[in-house]
Amino acid sequence: MTIASALRPEVLATGLDAFLVRFALTPEPAAMTAARRLADQLESRAPEGVCEIAAALVSVFVRFDAALTDRAGLKAWLETLAQQTAQGPLEMPEPSRRWTIPVAFGAGEGPQLAEVAGALGLGEEAAVAQICAADLRVLTIGFAPGQPYIGLMPEPWNLPRMAQLNPSVPAGALVVAVRQFVLFGAESATGWQQVGRAAFRTFRPERQPPMPLQGGDAIRFARATSDEIAALADSPDPMGGAKLEVLR
Template sequence: MSAAAPLTAEVLPAGLDGFIIRFALTPDPAAMVAARRFANRLEDEAPKGVTEIAPALVTVLVRFDCARTGRADRSALRARMEAMAQEVIAGPLDMPDPARRWTIPVAFGAANGPQLAQVAGAVGTSEEAAVRDICAADLRVLTIGFAPGQPYVGLLPEAWNLPRMAELNPSVPAGALVVAVRQFVLFGAESATGWQQVGRAAFRTFVPAREEPTLLQGGDAIRFAHATPAEIDTLEKGGDPMGGARLEVLR
């Protein structure tokens, strides 16, 4: 994924104890890459006093400990982040190599993905080809947000730049895989959504009782694997919130 046009970066105050580093006002693909590369670099080189690094799609929120960070330190921190952001947008603007890869089984179409046919028609392909494209896509967790552990996963090719629906679907089930604007969301709980449901997984993105309630991390590689409805039903009935998902540690 490479930039189509030069990016800019802004370091903006966020209350008394933070900054927002913003690479775009809209979900521009190059800005998404920049935000991820900036967050990775900041996590590797976290300045003294930084207490939180929270990447979103095209921004990164950085919070610091006011008791440990005086005015001069804050000015230095801002200057360092401005310099780092400029280095990031200078390139390369390719998604950094993933440290981990998840393979998540999904049943597509019919009751499990009631809008797959509509999505395939909008993309200009058949349902079978759409499923093949989804399962072959090299995807990443772009950010975690909206609900605990909920991943935004992308990016799909430009043909999948589908608008959100004009009206909300009042309810999709836990495990619903929905798509819009070249991205997927995998819901951890029943939810309303303006995105179109194409599949269903038994994997649960957030389980409070689990030792690690949230398993997915920003930057993780994601592969969706075609499963039958019966396989997903069996995984759900088995009670394992991993839902057949497999994790590979790549580095």
């Protein structure tokens, strides 16, 4: 359970037809959990007129149709719901879906695994074991189409971003910083450290749906060899070996 005492939610006007419910200015674990819980509540019982709900790491964007709802009334309702959420209990809601995604770790697929493991005071094998044993969630999707921010790892994994930007990591790169992972759907620059690579792609416009991951999805990483990832990338499997389990 995360601690809710420091959370001070705000409901901020965003243009004429939207509000931003914000729990913090920085990515605190409690605020991330609160945002995910609020998004789940809104998605399950949104008031009439709410037409878009988009969760970020510590906030939730809520857009409404002004012809179908009362702006002041919706703001008051969101303020009450946000305060109730901030008071806890702050545990991640039970996931409705779980993904298992094969990843090759270390060597050419994760060139900074040794550096990450050293910062944790672990060997590479122990660091990979912790990653694969972690019960992770898609905290939000953003920055690029379908790109997930996945967390949270235990507190020792609160690793800083690199001082120098890595100008390019490949599609499928699994990178880590600040207790979170990002799984890149395309080649990208990053300030996070690459520990592995998957054949799974988080965005393919020709696939239905083009962005398979959803906020709140449970994630497990399964260790694979570099050859297995290469074979999955060349196979007709559109999911690169990733398996989806519907839990409820």
